[in-house]
Amino acid sequence: EHIKTAISKAALQYTKPEGKVFEYGTAGFRMKADLLNTVIFAVGLLAGLRSKKLSGQWIGVMITASHNPAEDNGVKLVDPMGEMLEGAWEVYATKLANAPLESIAEVYEQLAKEIEVDMGNPARVVFARDTRASGSRLVGVLNAALTATEVEFIDFKYMTTPQLHYIVRCKNTLGTQYEYGEPSEQGYYEKLATSFKKVMRGVKVQGSLTVDCANGVGGPKLRELIKVLDAAGGLDIKVVNDDVINPDALNFNCGADYVKTKQRAPPSSKAGVLDRCASLDGDADRLVYYFVDETNTFRLLDGDRIATLAASFIGYLAQKAGISQKLNIGVIQTAYANGASSDYIKNVLKLPTEYTRTGVKHLHHAALRYDVGVYFEANGHGTVTFSENAMKIIRNTEPQSPAQKQALESLLALTELINQAVGDALSDMLLVEVILAHKGWSPKEWLGTYTDLPSTLDRVVVKDRSIFKTSDDDTILTSPAGLQGEIDTFMLMFNKGRSFARASGTEDVVRVYAEAATRGEAINLSKAVTGLVG
Numbered sequence: 239e240h241i242k243t244a245i246s247k248a249a250l251q252y253t254k255p256e257g258k259v260f261e262y263g264t265a266g267f268r269m270k271a272d273l274l275n276t277v278i279f280a281v282g283l284l285a286g287l288r289s290k291k292l293s294g295q296w297i298g299v300m301i302t303a304s305h306n307p308a309e310d311n312g313v314k315l316v317d318p319m320g321e322m323l324e325g326a327w328e329v330y331a332t333k334l335a336n337a338p339l340e341s342i343a344e345v346y347e348q349l350a351k352e353i354e355v356d357m358g359n360p361a362r363v364v365f366a367r368d369t370r371a372s373g374s375r376l377v378g379v380l381n382a383a384l385t386a387t388e389v390e391f392i393d394f395k396y397m398t399t400p401q402l403h404y405i406v407r408c409k410n411t412l413g414t415q416y417e418y419g420e421p422s423e424q425g426y427y428e429k430l431a432t433s434f435k436k437v438m439r440g441v442k443v444q445g446s447l448t449v450d451c452a453n454g455v456g457g458p459k460l461r462e463l464i465k466v467l468d469a470a471g472g473l474d475i476k477v478v479n480d481d482v483i484n485p486d487a488l489n490f491n492c493g494a495d496y497v498k499t500k501q502r503a504p505p506s507s508k509a510g511v512l513d514r515c516a517s518l519d520g521d522a523d524r525l526v527y528y529f530v531d532e533t534n535t536f537r538l539l540d541g542d543r544i545a546t547l548a549a550s551f552i553g554y555l556a557q558k559a560g561i562s563q564k565l566n567i568g569v570i571q572t573a574y575a576n577g578a579s580s581d582y583i584k585n586v587l588k589l590p591t592e593y594t595r596t597g598v599k600h601l602h603h604a605a606l607r608y609d610v611g612v613y614f615e616a617n618g619h620g621t622v623t624f625s626e627n628a629m630k631i632i633r634n635t636e637p638q639s640p641a642q643k644q645a646l647e648s649l650l651a652l653t654e655l656i657n658q659a660v661g662d663a664l665s666d667m668l669l670v671e672v673i674l675a676h677k678g679w680s681p682k683e684w685l686g687t688y689t690d691l692p693s694t695l696d697r698v699v700v701k702d703r704s705i706f707k708t709s710d711d712d713t714i715l716t717s718p719a720g721l722q723g724e725i726d727t728f729m730l731m732f733n734k735g736r737s738f739a740r741a742s743g744t745e746d747v748v749r750v751y752a753e754a755a756t757r758g759e760a761i762n763l764s765k766a767v768t769g770l771v772g
């Protein structure tokens with residue numbers, strides 16, 4: 239009862255934005271930062287409940303709005319294995335976030351009963367934030383909610399989103415056979431650096447890599463990582479766009495989302511022809527590569543490219559290690575994946591591929607059904623998961639030759655280099671560097687593996703985006719009635735035409751994706767479908 243009083247008292251310090259309905263979407267709650275106080279408070283309450291429900295396992299709270307503008311912010315919960323919050327709990331989060339402050343303590347108590355939380359259990363929460371100016375105020379709110387509900391917590395200050403996911407997983411596996419690493423930032427860097435050095439044995443990185451850090455938290459963290467890497471494998475990283483002092487610089491004219499959606503390098507880029515470049519997003523969970531070719535044309539290597547590169551390399555190592563018959567490797571994509579990448583996976587890599595709904599939690603879930611699940615969104619968010627069976631095979635296979643031994647060791651090191659908890663731009667970057675070094679490839683050879691179909695991605699502002707409902711893999715509109723038929727008709731009018739529309743989970747828009755054999759056709763298809771939607 240005194241907890242209820244404490245909740246009420248703390249909650250009433252804040253004011254709920256009038257008339258606003260909150261929803262835990264693709265990436266948690268995300269909006270203008272000044273609207274977030276009561277949402278963060280609710281998330282703090284829920285984090286404690288989630289931990290109690292899971293017998294005191296550590297739960298993560300990340301305060302970030304990723305690639306969105308500097309004045310936005312957001313919050314999401316991290317489950318014990320470093321995964322996104324379980325789907326059913328998103329509904330509870332939404333419920334608590336919309337509860338009136340006067341009755342939030344009752345709603346909290348009711349919810350605890352409804353989901354049968356043993357309130358005698360301990361509750362433990364770790365949290366961190368990106369570099370946004372609003373972050374410190376929001377941490378204050380989170381603090382108030384955790385304190386009112388007597389939750390044990392650790393503030394990890396500034397971190398990339400994947401670093402916090404890593405910490406959560408480490409905390410919960412400490413002392414078990416699934417120990418994931420040292421639950422500290424330094425532990426994170428050391429795990430990456432140690433495994434990187436192992437897989438780089440005998441090969442060398444060619445040329446330097448310029449990394450655009452979106453002026454976000456990835457900048458200072460990448461600099462820390464570089465110290466620990468200590469130029470291993472000859473990796474020479476040039477850090478650019480790492481201004482975290484000027485709050486407006488975040489994601490402005492730079493970063494992975496800018497590069498992917500504008501299909502161009504940041505205007506500030508000084509990279510020369512064929513220079514290898516990469517961009518992180520504001521919380522360093524997305525990564526894209528790019529370069530300018532001999533004709534001065536911008537060339538993007540997006541999440542689809544990273545997925546195909548990773549899948550082909552792991553497939554190659556598995557073959558060399560003589561275990562390819564025992565490992566089923568699958569590639570999970572969303573409908574935003576370029577059709578040419580899906581064809582390449584099916585026809586050249588000869589691996590199974592499937593589409594899931596947008597949002598990494600769906601991809602992650604699907605990936606876990608394979609021994610090796612490679613998943614990336616086209617925007618550069620993704621990772622690779624290894625099943626327990628895969629780990630057993632990799633660890634226990636007796637090598638019959640030095641080559642086989644080395645392949646097995648490389649595979650094992652890859653399982654450590656890859657942040658299996660969640661898509662992680664820093665870890666993914668090292669993965670790409672390792673693979674390019676092994677193949678002796680420049681980004682040009684990487685690009686040469688297949689040719690992307692020209693594509694477009696547009697945002698359409700509509701009156702009510704909630705009427706746009708899609709099938710399981712987002713490709714078919716089930717509502718408004720009849721619209722899909724019209725889109726289908728347009729698709730047939732263009733060579734290799736494919737287009738779909740879905741409501742964004744993070745912005746108040748409907749997204750329209752279109753691809754076709756030529757740029758002109760893709761643009762026209764997009765115009766047609768955009769016209770139908772808007």
Ligand code: NG1
Pocket residue numbers: 264265304574596597598615617619741742743744745749
């Ligand atoms: P929405 O706004 O639901 O399309 C976007 C991305 C997702 C995912 C989330 C989370 C696209 C087309 N959509 O979701 O893939 O990354 O943001 O950040 O890139």
Ligand code: ZN
Pocket residue numbers: 304305399519520521522523524
């Ligand atoms: Zn992000």
